[in-house]
Amino acid sequence: MKTYYTSGEFAKKAHVSIRTIRYYDQKNLLKPSTHTASGARRYTDADFAKLQQILLLKYLGFSLTDIREMTLGSGDRQLLLDSLQIQKRLVEERLKEIQNVAAAIDSTSSTLKAGHEVDWSKMLDLIHLTSMNQSLSTQYQNASNISARIKLHRDYSLNKEGWFHWLFRQLDLKPGMKILELGAGNGTLWAQNLDRIPKGLTIVLSDISEGILADAKNEIGDRAEFQYAVFDAQKIPFADNTFDLVIANHMLFYCDNIPRTLKEVKRVMKKGASFACSTYSKRHMHEITDLVQEFNPEIVLSSTNLYDRFGLDNGAEILSHDFTNVNCHKYEDAIELSESTPVISYILSCHGNQNSILLDHYNEFKNYVDDKVSDGFHITKDVGCFICKK
Structure with missing residues (x-):
């Protein structure tokens, strides 16, 4: 038999607020599997799997509109795959930017320790230039x-x-x-x-x-x-x-x-x-x-x-x-x-x-x-x- 959860139990299981669960219902992202005679929401483990997908895609940066368009669980799997690949590239670019900033910080710190004046505009240019060069060098690491x-x-x-x-x-x-x-x-x-x-x-x-x-x-x-x-x-x-x-x-x-x-x-x-x-x-x-x-x-x-x-x-x-x-x-x-x-x-x-x-x-x-x-x-x-x- 299916296990049914109240909104509170379901929210606690997913580590989100009840308000979030209700909001996803209002936005037609995650409807409860059933309602009681008095109208209270009831959720199942299948609903929990859908919620996990929503939370993951939201974490990756997709808007709620994007997520709804993907029709999670039964929609266009190729659209979901393509969208994930786009988001992956954006995440990779963010990682490269962070690495560039870290390298610029190290270079600036070395300059300061050596007692030299720091050219701050040059350091900012270095971050942008390094980002462009890395983008080009990693472009063809795979297909x-x-x-x-x-x-x-x-x-x-x-x-x-x-x-x-x-x-x-x-x-x-x-x-x-x-x-x-x-x-x-x-x-x-x-x-x-x-x-x-x-x-x-x-x-x-x-x-x-x-x-x-x-x-x-x-x-x-x-x-x-x-x-x-x-x-x-x-x-x-x-x-x-x-x-x-x-x-x-x-x-x-x-x-x-x-x-x-x-x-x-x-x-x-x-x-x-x-x-x-x-x-x-x-x-x-x-x-x-x-x-x-x-x-x-x-x-x-x-x-x-x-x-x-x-x-x-x-x-x-x-x-x-x-x-x-x-x-x-x-x-x-x-x-x-x-x-x-x-x-x-x-x-x-x-x-x-x-x-x-x-x-x-x-x-x-x-x-x-x-x-x-x-x-x-x-x-x-x-x-x-x-x-x-x-």
Whole structure:
């Protein structure tokens, strides 16, 4: 038989006040399982499980409106998962900020002990700069941020073929080829096309992050044709004339020295081999930038305009210094949606200053994005792939 608790017993069991229990009832967050003939509330252990969820999500920073929308216990589990991932990133950013403050305190204390004058403005700048650098350095320790970006494109793009299937077709793979992918990330290009891979290929997936390559191994599974290597693309640890195809999918613009990287790519390519490198233009997803800057003009989603370093508008000229037959293939697509969570996840996955600014304004920002996308939100995509020859 079910055990029923009075409001007082239920509140004591959860270490909250009776007033809190009644408030959650009024807000339609937690209704009692039953009432007595006189109208008194009665709760069960199942209600206690729901209350635990509410208290946990409230502790993590979700508003009561957010919690109610999640329809705890029987609602959209993916929405709950996505929302938790957003909150986790905000918590991680808070931890990094605290670590930066602690480091600044230590530095200031050392300065004072040494009898030197403290430049307080410099110390404040150090906190902000360290936060930005840490955000960039931890961006690719695993694939969680990449997954947030991929999810927005995968679930809401108008082109149903999908970027990775389209890009795979452009590669024109042949049996027996030896392939190197630089900055392979979590291996999605291959994981989504495993049934299309010709026989006899040797595929080396590389990345500067060991954590990301671990994610790639998990995605692809135990396949004999795949090898994994951690290295910087500016110093490729393979002999001259090794590969039939080299791939750089949205990664060249991250390289500190693009000309040096391209010379390394050319060196390891066989004569007549192909180099496929994708990128985007300044028009790509500009609505996202417009959205956050309208909320707060101080938000910068990227410390560098990557398309200025290597984009659709200047890529052909850059590649022409080392390669021949440079051709640009455009991927026709756009994003349309009316949900805020995927947009927010994407924004928080960027490596700008947005998380430190939005950290204390998350509910306000979510309400703002909710309003902006409620009647539909269109995002321009201007992306493509250059294919050239050695």
